Amino acid sequence: METLGFLMDGFAVAFTPYNLMFALFGAFVGTLIGCLPGLGPANGVAILIPLAFTLGLPPETAMILLTAVYAGAMYGGRISSILLNIPGDEPAMMTCLDGYPMARNGRAADALAASAIASFTGSLIGTIGLIMLAPILARFALTFGPAEYFALFLLAFATLGGITGKNPMKTVIAATLGIMISTVGIDISTGTQRYTFNVLELYEGIDFILAIVGLFAISELLFFVEHRMGGGRDKVSVGKLSLTFKEIVSTLPSQFRGGVLGFIAGVLPGAGASLGSFISYTLEKQVLGKKGKFGEGDIRGVVAPEAGNNGASSGALVPMLTLGVPGSGTTAVLLAMLISLNITPGPLMFTQNADIVWGVIAALLIGNVLLLVLNIPMVGFFVKLLSVPPMYLLPIVTMVAFVGIYSISHSTFDLYFMVVFGVAGFFLRKLEIPLVPIILGLLLGPEMEKNLGHALVLSDGDWSILWQSGLAKGLWLVAGLGLILPYLVGPILRRRMRNAIKESPVSD
């Protein structure tokens, strides 16, 4: 097994004390970010990017840190779902349904412990899936020519809104904004400058790290300043752990089903973690039917969506690492980080940067164990942090963002740019324009343009090359489905999700 050998090498990278320390730190911060309502995994990773630059971390350590944050945020999201009935991030929404009732029944500690174990199982299944699927897909990616890549990027854009997305128009606006920003700078296929107005700083285009940190981190700060400058939340008590080993074992099938479904949802474009946890929850309800007391604090209703969203988070790494096409916001941010570390995702990365890929995968496995350890005995600590007023966290995040961005290029111009992006992000969020499509447009737009150009050069200007190969045809078909399905299935799915939440009797 070649893969196993690589994985062992990965463990050798991840197990160095230095990397282990950053994995632990990332897992901890990630959980914290996840449990703070409003701060999702994409924002969390974006906030930590400048830190990686400030500390001057080597590429593998930087990626290990960020993936640990990602995994941690997926774990942390459930804490506020269960205790406050406010999802810490979007995928943790379904955990509210049975988690909060459990907490009301005095079983908060049990719900937290069971969901931590489920997160672990889901993540483990997802990571194993990633280990098995990624190398195969990476080899398969060699058969992708410009035409196939063009169709793939088209697919990525078509499924951008996701099946459950609310307002497709706003998604399109956001993606267009991203693509527009990406056209600034030299156009590599003609060698001409576009929209640079003889400003030297614009010649290389706009660094997407700046855009990401500005849009996510700085705008988050502005939001905090507006909303929550006041005190923290009321303290919540967790109570005593009464979960039995038998009860955990009885939920194992639910965890397993959730993890597998979540992983599949994560790999598929446009589905993502939210859908992963939703499907897992719905399936559980179908399978167990009347036997369960869903919505009234059934432990399986906590376990299934948690396993689902953690499985999906690992699954979403598959297309990002192998094809360079991110399936979710957070993986888009991770992709931007990879590119700015001079690493090109795709088949080449699996051979040339094997230490990084497998180091990161090994770190995911180690991070999971760390997270489980962190999340069961230390859950009380995170709960306490939930009530820390954000005014103590704000200055730290601001400082790290500025120092980090400045340390990349020592350019004050970049700092201004970051602030501009932050302010823009703030207003865009006020208009409820999603930010993730902007990042995807910024990252994928130039790639799509480049591959279109290349395909046409290869075919001497014959457009039919774009749908000549079977693979390209398949991708076009899926892209078409991705565009149409949200209109057909989307409203139904959304209604169901909403109903599911409404049905839960204690929700307020």
Next chain:
Amino acid sequence: MFIKRSLCFAAAAVFSMSAMAWQPSGKVECLAPADPGGGWDFTCRSVGNVMQELGLVDGSVQTVNMAGAGGGVAYAHTVSKRADDNKLLVAASTATTTRLAQKQFPKMTADMVTWVGALGADYGVIAVGKNSKYQNLNELMDAVKADPRSVKFAGGSARGGWDHLKVLIAAKAAGADKLPRIPYLSYNNGGEAMTQVVGGQVDAFTGDISETTGFMESGDLRILAVLADERLPGKFSDLPTAKEQGIDAVGPNWRGFYMPKGADEEARKYWVEAVDKLYNSEEWRKIMASNGLIPFHPPADQFESFVKNQVQDIENLSREIGLLK
């Protein structure tokens, strides 16, 4: 080690006391016109370390990264704000001369700075996938001559960038006309371009030898020619040059420095000699060997004219393919 180092110090002391009235005191700055991690950053950091080891500077060499416009921001900074700084070196390479030749640094030309010297080079290669029908450079170029659109090249630079130019240099030397008709696909970096060639999507790869080692050793990539005067040393010695195949094409991507034009003449002399000494040191040989750099060091008095010639050649070529008007 101690003895060697003190000898170096002694040598440096003698060297600086004899003819040189000027020597740098305190902090020397090396400007890397890109973010950390790239080639220019590497040039500054490794040269800085060796200069300190050899005692060529008494203080430290601080690497400052100033990214932007492919080196244009740093070039403008040197020309306008640091015009008479005696203690500033700026990392440069063929990418710098290419952009100068194509007027991509607005209102700036190659004679606005002083070119100090080169410290090695990465040579260009032209390669194909292992299943390609082309066995040597002549077969490939014959196909190009017969029909310029028949061979598609992929490289890691923008259109008109150095990787593209290497194809044109080789094709021109082989006697091909209709250079602008030769298809060139630009990728973000050499790795991406190579993946397409190895995967059989594009016919040929143009890049630097250091990029190709991975795929070359795995046997996925067949190198048709190295664009160097002579065969390269070490593990590359089996690779034929373009010259020995009768195509007189050379494409070194050199690494070196320029400094502000207005610096004192003594300072200029000092740095030119310092770069000479550095290049001939054992320490630098080791760094070159471990980083895939190949010897390239025009004599001090010829470097300036080498750079100007390169700029002129690139300018002519760019005009020929219609990139410059």
